[in-house]
Amino acid sequence: MLYPNLSDQELVAIYIKGNESALAELIKRHKSKIFTSIYLLVKDHDLAEDIFQDTFVKVINTLRAGKYNEEGKFLPWVMRIAHNLVIDYFRKDKRTPIINTPEGFDIFEVLPFYEENIEDKMLKMNSHSELRKLITKLPDEQREVLIMRHYADLSFKEIADITDVSINTALGRMRYALNNLRKMMQVKELPVRL
Amino acid sequence: MIQTFTPNDLLRHLYTEDNPIESYQIEHELAHNETMTDDFNHLSCIKSALNKILMDPSDDSVQYILEYSRITA
Numbered sequence: 001m002l003y004p005n006l007s008d009q010e011l012v013a014i015y016i017k018g019n020e021s022a023l024a025e026l027i028k029r030h031k032s033k034i035f036t037s038i039y040l041l042v043k044d045h046d047l048a049e050d051i052f053q054d055t056f057v058k059v060i061n062t063l064r065a066g067k068y069n070e071e072g073k074f075l076p077w078v079m080r081i082a083h084n085l086v087i088d089y090f091r092k093d094k095r096t097p098i099i100n101t102p103e104g105f106d107i108f109e110v111l112p113f114y115e116e117n118i119e120d121k122m123l124k125m126n127s128h129s130e131l132r133k134l135i136t137k138l139p140d141e142q143r144e145v146l147i148m149r150h151y152a153d154l155s156f157k158e159i160a161d162i163t164d165v166s167i168n169t170a171l172g173r174m175r176y177a178l179n180n181l182r183k184m185m186q187v188k189e190l191p192v193r194l
Numbered sequence: 195m196i197q198t199f200t201p202n203d204l205l206r207h208l209y210t211e212d213n214p215i216e217s218y219q220i221e222h223e224l225a226h227n228e229t230m231t232d233d234f235n236h237l238s239c240i241k242s243a244l245n246k247i248l249m250d251p252s253d254d255s256v257q258y259i260l261e262y263s264r265i266t267a
Contacts (some may be wrong), residue, residue, distance in 0.1 A: 018267065020260065020264055031256065032249065039249055053259055057259070060266070064266075131247050136248075156211060178237055178240045183238055185240075
Protein backbone atom coordinates (compact mmCIF):
# COMPACT_ATOMS: atom_id res chain seq x y z
CA MET A 1 0.00 0.00 0.00
CA LEU A 2 1.41 3.37 -0.98
CA TYR A 3 0.75 6.81 0.45
CA PRO A 4 1.02 9.40 -2.31
CA ASN A 5 -0.74 12.11 -0.29
CA LEU A 6 1.47 11.97 2.78
CA SER A 7 4.42 14.30 3.28
CA ASP A 8 7.95 12.95 3.43
CA GLN A 9 8.01 13.65 7.13
CA GLU A 10 4.83 11.66 7.69
CA LEU A 11 6.21 8.77 5.65
CA VAL A 12 9.40 8.79 7.69
CA ALA A 13 7.39 8.65 10.90
CA ILE A 14 5.30 5.74 9.61
CA TYR A 15 8.39 3.89 8.43
CA ILE A 16 10.13 4.26 11.77
CA LYS A 17 7.07 2.66 13.37
CA GLY A 18 7.59 -0.38 11.15
CA ASN A 19 5.63 0.20 7.96
CA GLU A 20 7.91 -0.97 5.14
CA SER A 21 5.70 0.37 2.36
CA ALA A 22 6.38 3.92 3.55
CA LEU A 23 10.03 3.42 2.57
CA ALA A 24 8.94 2.15 -0.84
CA GLU A 25 6.97 5.36 -1.34
CA LEU A 26 9.89 7.55 -0.28
CA ILE A 27 12.18 5.74 -2.71
CA LYS A 28 9.63 5.95 -5.50
CA ARG A 29 9.21 9.66 -4.85
CA HIS A 30 12.89 10.61 -4.83
CA LYS A 31 14.88 7.88 -6.57
CA SER A 32 15.30 9.72 -9.88
CA LYS A 33 16.73 12.91 -8.42
CA ILE A 34 19.01 11.03 -6.04
CA PHE A 35 20.26 8.56 -8.62
CA THR A 36 20.79 11.23 -11.28
CA SER A 37 22.74 13.36 -8.82
CA ILE A 38 25.00 10.46 -7.87
CA TYR A 39 25.55 9.50 -11.51
CA LEU A 40 26.46 13.06 -12.48
CA LEU A 41 28.99 13.15 -9.64
CA VAL A 42 30.67 9.78 -10.23
CA LYS A 43 30.15 9.53 -14.02
CA ASP A 44 29.82 5.74 -13.83
CA HIS A 45 26.51 3.88 -13.96
CA ASP A 46 27.48 0.78 -11.96
CA LEU A 47 29.19 2.84 -9.30
CA ALA A 48 26.13 5.08 -9.11
CA GLU A 49 23.97 1.99 -8.50
CA ASP A 50 26.28 0.89 -5.65
CA ILE A 51 26.32 4.32 -4.01
CA PHE A 52 22.55 4.64 -4.41
CA GLN A 53 22.13 1.37 -2.49
CA ASP A 54 24.68 2.37 0.15
CA THR A 55 22.93 5.71 0.58
CA PHE A 56 19.62 4.10 1.44
CA VAL A 57 21.25 1.50 3.68
CA LYS A 58 22.66 4.43 5.64
CA VAL A 59 19.29 6.20 5.54
CA ILE A 60 17.58 3.09 6.94
CA ASN A 61 20.16 2.61 9.68
CA THR A 62 20.03 6.29 10.67
CA LEU A 63 16.25 6.38 10.76
CA ARG A 64 16.10 3.23 12.87
CA ALA A 65 18.73 4.63 15.24
CA GLY A 66 16.46 7.63 15.83
CA LYS A 67 19.09 10.06 14.57
CA TYR A 68 17.01 11.74 11.89
CA ASN A 69 15.83 15.20 12.86
CA GLU A 70 15.69 17.10 9.59
CA GLU A 71 12.03 17.99 9.75
CA GLY A 72 10.46 18.28 6.34
CA LYS A 73 13.78 18.12 4.52
CA PHE A 74 14.09 14.46 3.65
CA LEU A 75 15.50 14.81 0.12
CA PRO A 76 18.28 17.31 1.00
CA TRP A 77 19.21 15.09 3.95
CA VAL A 78 19.45 11.97 1.75
CA MET A 79 21.40 13.96 -0.83
CA ARG A 80 23.93 15.01 1.78
CA ILE A 81 24.42 11.35 2.72
CA ALA A 82 24.87 10.44 -0.96
CA HIS A 83 27.28 13.32 -1.47
CA ASN A 84 29.38 12.25 1.52
CA LEU A 85 29.50 8.66 0.25
CA VAL A 86 30.71 9.92 -3.13
CA ILE A 87 33.46 11.91 -1.42
CA ASP A 88 34.39 8.87 0.70
CA TYR A 89 34.62 6.72 -2.42
CA PHE A 90 36.98 9.08 -4.20
CA ARG A 91 39.09 9.50 -1.07
CA LYS A 92 39.51 5.74 -0.73
CA ASP A 93 40.04 5.29 -4.43
CA LYS A 94 42.42 8.25 -4.58
CA ARG A 95 41.09 9.11 -7.99
CA THR A 96 39.51 12.39 -7.03
CA PRO A 97 39.79 14.62 -10.06
CA ILE A 98 40.63 17.83 -8.19
CA ILE A 99 40.18 20.67 -10.60
CA ASN A 100 40.76 24.16 -9.32
CA THR A 101 39.22 26.56 -11.74
CA PRO A 102 38.90 30.30 -11.62
CA GLU A 103 35.36 31.61 -11.32
CA GLY A 104 35.71 33.04 -14.81
CA PHE A 105 36.21 29.61 -16.36
CA ASP A 106 35.66 29.68 -20.10
CA ILE A 107 34.25 26.43 -21.42
CA PHE A 108 35.67 27.07 -24.87
CA GLU A 109 39.15 26.51 -23.44
CA VAL A 110 38.14 22.94 -22.66
CA LEU A 111 36.06 22.03 -25.68
CA PRO A 112 38.98 21.39 -28.07
CA PHE A 113 40.08 18.61 -25.68
CA TYR A 114 36.66 17.02 -25.55
CA GLU A 115 37.36 13.36 -26.17
CA GLU A 116 35.49 11.66 -28.96
CA ASN A 117 36.56 8.05 -28.60
CA ILE A 118 34.58 5.06 -29.82
CA GLU A 119 32.97 4.57 -26.45
CA ASP A 120 31.86 8.18 -26.40
CA LYS A 121 30.32 7.81 -29.84
CA MET A 122 28.50 4.65 -28.80
CA LEU A 123 27.11 6.42 -25.77
CA LYS A 124 25.91 9.36 -27.82
CA MET A 125 22.45 7.87 -28.16
CA ASN A 126 20.27 10.88 -27.75
CA SER A 127 20.08 14.44 -26.59
CA HIS A 128 19.41 13.49 -23.00
CA SER A 129 22.48 11.35 -22.61
CA GLU A 130 24.47 14.03 -24.41
CA LEU A 131 23.32 16.68 -21.94
CA ARG A 132 24.27 14.40 -19.05
CA LYS A 133 27.73 14.10 -20.55
CA LEU A 134 28.02 17.86 -20.87
CA ILE A 135 27.14 18.25 -17.20
CA THR A 136 29.95 15.87 -16.27
CA LYS A 137 32.33 18.13 -18.24
CA LEU A 138 31.59 21.11 -16.03
CA PRO A 139 34.25 22.09 -13.49
CA ASP A 140 33.69 20.27 -10.20
CA GLU A 141 32.58 23.34 -8.26
CA GLN A 142 29.98 24.29 -10.86
CA ARG A 143 28.69 20.75 -11.31
CA GLU A 144 28.40 20.32 -7.55
CA VAL A 145 26.32 23.46 -7.07
CA LEU A 146 24.12 22.61 -10.05
CA ILE A 147 23.39 19.15 -8.66
CA MET A 148 22.79 20.39 -5.13
CA ARG A 149 20.45 23.17 -6.23
CA HIS A 150 18.60 21.55 -9.08
CA TYR A 151 18.33 17.91 -8.06
CA ALA A 152 18.86 17.93 -4.30
CA ASP A 153 16.55 20.91 -3.75
CA LEU A 154 19.04 22.63 -1.45
CA SER A 155 18.71 26.41 -1.26
CA PHE A 156 21.61 28.61 -2.27
CA LYS A 157 22.04 29.48 1.41
CA GLU A 158 22.27 25.78 2.33
CA ILE A 159 24.73 25.16 -0.51
CA ALA A 160 26.84 28.10 0.64
CA ASP A 161 26.94 26.67 4.17
CA ILE A 162 27.84 23.16 3.01
CA THR A 163 30.56 24.28 0.61
CA ASP A 164 31.81 27.02 2.94
CA VAL A 165 31.45 29.88 0.49
CA SER A 166 29.29 33.00 0.36
CA ILE A 167 25.81 32.91 -1.14
CA ASN A 168 27.00 35.13 -3.97
CA THR A 169 29.77 32.64 -4.77
CA ALA A 170 27.27 29.77 -4.80
CA LEU A 171 24.96 31.81 -7.04
CA GLY A 172 27.88 32.73 -9.29
CA ARG A 173 28.94 29.10 -9.68
CA MET A 174 25.39 28.13 -10.60
CA ARG A 175 25.19 30.95 -13.09
CA TYR A 176 28.46 29.89 -14.73
CA ALA A 177 27.24 26.28 -14.78
CA LEU A 178 24.01 27.16 -16.59
CA ASN A 179 25.71 29.56 -18.99
CA ASN A 180 28.47 27.06 -19.77
CA LEU A 181 25.91 24.34 -20.38
CA ARG A 182 24.08 26.61 -22.79
CA LYS A 183 27.32 27.38 -24.66
CA MET A 184 28.27 23.71 -24.85
CA MET A 185 24.79 22.80 -26.08
CA GLN A 186 25.12 25.40 -28.81
CA VAL A 187 28.53 24.08 -29.84
CA LYS A 188 27.25 20.51 -29.88
CA GLU A 189 24.12 21.73 -31.71
CA LEU A 190 21.89 20.25 -29.07
CA PRO A 191 18.37 21.67 -29.01
CA VAL A 192 17.90 23.80 -25.89
CA ARG A 193 14.30 22.60 -25.68
CA LEU A 194 14.89 18.88 -25.29
CA MET B 195 13.10 55.03 -8.99
CA ILE B 196 14.91 52.74 -11.43
CA GLN B 197 15.17 49.21 -10.07
CA THR B 198 18.19 47.27 -11.27
CA PHE B 199 18.57 43.54 -10.97
CA THR B 200 21.74 41.49 -11.00
CA PRO B 201 22.16 38.13 -12.77
CA ASN B 202 22.13 36.56 -9.31
CA ASP B 203 18.72 38.14 -8.64
CA LEU B 204 17.47 36.54 -11.83
CA LEU B 205 18.82 33.17 -10.76
CA ARG B 206 17.18 33.41 -7.34
CA HIS B 207 13.92 34.24 -9.13
CA LEU B 208 14.35 31.24 -11.43
CA TYR B 209 14.54 28.99 -8.39
CA THR B 210 11.82 30.95 -6.54
CA GLU B 211 14.14 31.93 -3.73
CA ASP B 212 13.23 35.61 -3.86
CA ASN B 213 10.62 37.05 -1.54
CA PRO B 214 7.16 38.04 -2.88
CA ILE B 215 8.08 41.72 -3.23
CA GLU B 216 11.30 40.95 -5.13
CA SER B 217 9.42 38.45 -7.25
CA TYR B 218 6.77 41.01 -8.17
CA GLN B 219 9.41 43.60 -9.04
CA ILE B 220 11.32 41.18 -11.26
CA GLU B 221 8.16 40.01 -13.01
CA HIS B 222 7.30 43.66 -13.66
CA GLU B 223 10.77 44.29 -15.06
CA LEU B 224 10.63 41.14 -17.19
CA ALA B 225 7.45 42.43 -18.78
CA HIS B 226 9.20 45.60 -19.92
CA ASN B 227 12.86 44.67 -20.42
CA GLU B 228 13.48 42.58 -23.52
CA THR B 229 17.14 41.87 -22.81
CA MET B 230 16.40 40.70 -19.32
CA THR B 231 13.53 38.58 -20.62
CA ASP B 232 15.87 36.91 -23.12
CA ASP B 233 18.37 36.15 -20.37
CA PHE B 234 15.65 34.73 -18.16
CA ASN B 235 14.20 32.61 -20.96
CA HIS B 236 17.62 31.12 -21.67
CA LEU B 237 18.01 30.18 -18.02
CA SER B 238 14.48 28.76 -17.95
CA CYS B 239 15.18 26.59 -21.00
CA ILE B 240 18.29 25.11 -19.42
CA LYS B 241 16.42 24.51 -16.18
CA SER B 242 13.66 22.77 -18.10
CA ALA B 243 16.19 20.63 -19.96
CA LEU B 244 17.77 19.58 -16.65
CA ASN B 245 14.38 18.25 -15.57
CA LYS B 246 14.23 15.99 -18.60
CA ILE B 247 17.44 14.06 -18.10
CA LEU B 248 16.53 12.30 -14.90
CA MET B 249 17.65 8.69 -14.66
CA ASP B 250 16.24 5.89 -12.55
CA PRO B 251 18.23 3.32 -10.60
CA SER B 252 17.70 -0.29 -11.62
CA ASP B 253 14.80 -2.23 -10.15
CA ASP B 254 17.42 -4.55 -8.64
CA SER B 255 18.86 -1.67 -6.62
CA VAL B 256 15.46 -0.67 -5.30
CA GLN B 257 14.63 -4.28 -4.44
CA TYR B 258 17.98 -4.68 -2.66
CA ILE B 259 17.19 -1.67 -0.47
CA LEU B 260 13.67 -2.84 0.34
CA GLU B 261 14.97 -6.32 1.11
CA TYR B 262 17.69 -4.90 3.36
CA SER B 263 15.05 -2.91 5.21
CA ARG B 264 12.80 -5.94 5.59
CA ILE B 265 15.43 -8.36 6.88
CA THR B 266 16.95 -5.86 9.30
CA ALA B 267 13.62 -4.68 10.72
